[in-house]
Amino acid sequence: MIRRAWLAGVTTLLVALPAAAQERFITVASTTSTEQSGLFGHILPLFTAKTGIAVRVVALGTGQALDVGRRGDADVVFVHDAAAEEKFVAEGYGVQRLEVMYNDFVIVGPSSDPAGAMGNDVIAALKRIAAAGAPFASRGDRSGTHAAELRYWRAAGVTPGGGWYRETGSGMGPTLNTASGMNAYALTDRGTWLSFRNRGDLTILVEGDRRLFNQYGVMLVNPERHSHVKRADGQAFIDWLVSREGQAAIAAYKIDGEQLFFPNAGP
Numbered sequence: 001m002i003r004r005a006w007l008a009g010v011t012t013l014l015v016a017l018p019a020a021a022q023e024r025f026i027t028v029a030s031t032t033s034t035e036q037s038g039l040f041g042h043i044l045p046l047f048t049a050k051t052g053i054a055v056r057v058v059a060l061g062t063g064q065a066l067d068v069g070r071r072g073d074a075d076v077v078f079v080h081d082a083a084a085e086e087k088f089v090a091e092g093y094g095v096q097r098l099e100v101m102y103n104d105f106v107i108v109g110p111s112s113d114p115a116g117a118m119g120n121d122v123i124a125a126l127k128r129i130a131a132a133g134a135p136f137a138s139r140g141d142r143s144g145t146h147a148a149e150l151r152y153w154r155a156a157g158v159t160p161g162g163g164w165y166r167e168t169g170s171g172m173g174p175t176l177n178t179a180s181g182m183n184a185y186a187l188t189d190r191g192t193w194l195s196f197r198n199r200g201d202l203t204i205l206v207e208g209d210r211r212l213f214n215q216y217g218v219m220l221v222n223p224e225r226h227s228h229v230k231r232a233d234g235q236a237f238i239d240w241l242v243s244r245e246g247q248a249a250i251a252a253y254k255i256d257g258e259q260l261f262f263p264n265a266g267p
Contacts (some may be wrong), residue, residue, distance in 0.1 A: 025054040026233045029065040029074035031144060032171035034216070037191035037260055042253040047240050053233050061143025061171070069093055069219070072226030075234035078241075080144035080189075080216045094219035100241050101250050101261040102215045105148060106193060107206035108176070109134075109185035117185065120208035126156040133164040135184035139175045140167025148214070149187045155211075176202075189214055191260040216261070218242075241265070 034040055035057055044055045058068055062079040069077040070093050077094065079085060088094045107125055109117060115132035117125035129136055138160070139146040153160050166182065168175045172192040179186040180200040188196075193204070206212075218238050223229040240246045247263035254260065 023054055024052055024233070025056050026075040026230050026237055027056045027058060027073070028076045028078055028237070029058045029060065029068040030078040031062055031065060031080055031216075032059045032173065033080070033145070033189045033192045034078065035059040036171065036173045037189075037195045038255070039191065039250070039253050039261060043246070043249045046249050047237060047246070050240070050245075051233075051236055053236060055237065059171070061139065061141040061146065063142030063147070066093075069221045072221060072229065075221055075230045076218060076237055077221060078216065078218045080214055081147050082215055082217060084144075084147065085217045085219060089219060092225055093222055095222050097217045097219050098238065098242055098265065100216050100218050100265055101247075101263045102213060103190050103261050104207065104214050105145065105187055105212040106190050106204045107185060107187055108179065108193060108199075108202045109205045110183045110201050111203045112201075113205055115185070118205045120206065122152050122206055122209045122211055123156045125206045126152055126158060129185050130156070130158045130160065130164075133162070135179075135182045136160065136165050137175050137179035137182060137184045137186040138165065138167045139172065140169050141171070143171075144214075145172060145187060145189060152187070152211070194255045194258055194260055215264075 040057055048054050058074060062081045062084060065077055065079050066084055066088050068074045085097050089097050115129045115134040117128050119125060138149060168178050172188055175186060176188060176196050177198055180198050180202055183201055218241055220234050220238060221229045223231045242265035247265055250261050250263045
């Protein structure tokens with residue numbers, strides 16, 4: 001009887017150990033810009049050190065990240081397309097959208113600027129690029145950046161296509177690599193551009209237009225729709241992002257002395 005009891009105790013311990021040893025983590029579906037800019041590499045260790053909650057990031061375009069949330073394959077969605085985010089919440093997939101930070105978009109292109117796009121008017125710049133048939137590299141991936149680009153083309157009255165317009169179907173970094181290789185124009189968020197090193201002859205040509213404003217929002221995936229969502233730990237991450245500490249961490253991230261993201265969470 002003693003031996004049987006001892007063996008039962010060992011078995012119970014062996015079964016319990018894997019669960020006890022499991023890492024406490026949440027999954028965040030986010031944009032490529034938050035990862036490729038290096039922001040997550042800066043702020044996530046600070047959050048984990050404070051809470052003990054690790055963060056596993058699935059970095060995709062905003063449209064794909066929202067689809068991950070719709071399937072319940074993430075606990076939190078952190079993206080940058082306000083209209084798509086509000087629709088996500090309205091459809092019951094997200095609990096609440098909170099604004100976290102912003103930066104801006106810029107158009108980069110060859111320093112020779114063959115289309116004469118340079119200035120602070122994004123719509124006029126795109127009209128000139130299309131009229132010149134100058135090479136343009138687009139993400140073409142349903143990301144927040146791609147959605148913004150399409151809005152600007154519509155405002156310019158241009159339907160992009162043909163040999164001059166190249167859709168990469170990939171993230172911001174690979175699209176910038178394509179633009180560098182083609183000596184093409186491209187729309188990019190400033191954060192990714194500042195961290196991008198393979199610039200070749202590319203430089204910022206269009207910036208400062210208020211329409212280039214780029215807001216980021218965060219949402220908890222609705223646990224009433226997906227019961228396995230880690231409500232408490234996911235909400236802890238959101239609360240930290242919009243807290244004074246989280247906002248300060250975002251503001252502190254710089255490359256070559258230049259701030260990449262500007263916190264603007266509400267009270």
